[in-house]
Amino acid sequence: MAYPYDSTVSEAIKRAGLPKSHKVHWSPARKAEVVRAVRDEVITFDEARGRYLLSRSEFRAWEQQVDQQQSRELA
Template sequence: MAYPYDSTVAEAIKRAGLPKSHRVHWSDQRKSDVVRAVRDEVITFDEARRRYLLSRSEFRTWEDKVDGHRARELA
């Protein structure tokens, strides 16, 4: 479990400032926030997939974009 035992997924998502559901405009910032939340173990990948209706390939695309942006910042 990526969140404290006495917490819920919904509370973790709210604390992280993530969208409540897939029914939002998916800006690059929101995508980046979800990728970071999964990587930082705020939520699990499976929780993100269910809540945001993501396929594995779509999430990988989001990760690639985040990683590409980060690489450009470091260059």
């Protein structure tokens, strides 16, 4: 669990400013927020997958997009 035991995943998602559900327009910025939240252990991949209806391959594609964007920004 990536958040305090006396907290819930919903509270962690709210604090991180993540979408409440999968029913949003998935802009590159929103995808990056979810990727960062998983990488920073704000929520687990399984929590993100369940809440946002993501497959493992879809999440990997999001990660690749984030990494490519970061590479472009550093160049």
